[in-house]
Amino acid sequence: MTEKAFQDYYPDDLSYCYGCGRLNEQGLQIKSYWDGDETVCLFQPRPYHTAVPGYVYGGLIASLIDCHSTGTAAAAAFRQEGRDMSSLPARRFLTAALHVDYLRPTPIDSTLEIRARIKEIKGRKVVVESTLSARGVVCARGEVVAIQMPDDFQLKSG
Amino acid sequence: MTEKAFQDYYPDDLSYCYGCGRLNEQGLQIKSYWDGDETVCLFQPRPYHTAVPGYVYGGLIASLIDCHSTGTAAAAAFRQEGRDMSSLPARRFLTAALHVDYLRPTPIDSTLEIRARIKEIKGRKVVVESTLSARGVVCARGEVVAIQMPDDFQLKSG
Numbered sequence: 001m002t003e004k005a006f007q008d009y010y011p012d013d014l015s016y017c018y019g020c021g022r023l024n025e026q027g028l029q030i031k032s033y034w035d036g037d038e039t040v041c042l043f044q045p046r047p048y049h050t051a052v053p054g055y056v057y058g059g060l061i062a063s064l065i066d067c068h069s070t071g072t073a074a075a076a077a078f079r080q081e082g083r084d085m086s087s088l089p090a091r092r093f094l095t096a097a098l099h100v101d102y103l104r105p106t107p108i109d110s111t112l113e114i115r116a117r118i119k120e121i122k123g124r125k126v127v128v129e130s131t132l133s134a135r136g137v138v139c140a141r142g143e144v145v146a147i148q149m150p151d152d153f154q155l156k157s158g
Numbered sequence: 159m160t161e162k163a164f165q166d167y168y169p170d171d172l173s174y175c176y177g178c179g180r181l182n183e184q185g186l187q188i189k190s191y192w193d194g195d196e197t198v199c200l201f202q203p204r205p206y207h208t209a210v211p212g213y214v215y216g217g218l219i220a221s222l223i224d225c226h227s228t229g230t231a232a233a234a235a236f237r238q239e240g241r242d243m244s245s246l247p248a249r250r251f252l253t254a255a256l257h258v259d260y261l262r263p264t265p266i267d268s269t270l271e272i273r274a275r276i277k278e279i280k281g282r283k284v285v286v287e288s289t290l291s292a293r294g295v296v297c298a299r300g301e302v303v304a305i306q307m308p309d310d311f312q313l314k315s316g
Contacts (some may be wrong), residue, residue: 016208018215026206050174050185051252052307057176058253059221066217094263095216100256132223149210 005031006071009085019067056106065142073126073146093146106139124148163189164229167243190226190229214264223300229303252306264297265268280308
């Protein structure tokens, strides 16, 4: 895809997330895009992202669902305001609650597809539901409650 | 501590989990222990485990809660059977559902303490609830539904 991902619009000082920050060199650097009213993220697990041999570690699945969902929440906030993601003020979301149902083991030798949709958007709160699939089969379902980051959120040097 | 951790008893072929496998060289290699009727795990986040600068990435928190809880489920199963974790048959658990409430930002420059307790144990299912604290303050709460791995679970080479 040639379009920019949601994460490419995050301000630099908010781009160090291990899951989705484009400036975190050791991180997963996921990329999320609109696909109609849904959002989509593709991710290739590394060989060491194992749970038991051959299958993907549940913590990675939770991480992908988490970061793709907060990205989706941000994109939805811009869309609701009728603004492009490059416009100011920036919108970034924190996770208030994360729920994942693991439906079946997720094969590690396949590209994972995380698809999300907005269940609710109200004020600073966005609820995002999602699926994670491998080879066209849904392996996990997620729900994230995302809250818009306060403008005065205090950043600390790590 | 000189006692062996739960994870040190996992069979070799089930010790490659990114979160808790002692044989996964790139993984987190968490260690969990009994402390009375609770279990405890201490973990020092790496500098790159950031969400926003200064704070811990939510996916890491979910991962720690997940793996510490499945370890706790295994330990509880042995304890219920009145057996030492070194005895056979081994007991390993898979995560069926994971829920995390993020209560406040978690400072990255501190050791995280995950404490878990058994909420329910019935047949092959164990429900584990937990807290994740930094500097004595609870930053997240977790609940994991863990299911005992079937004896005929098919392992694949990754």
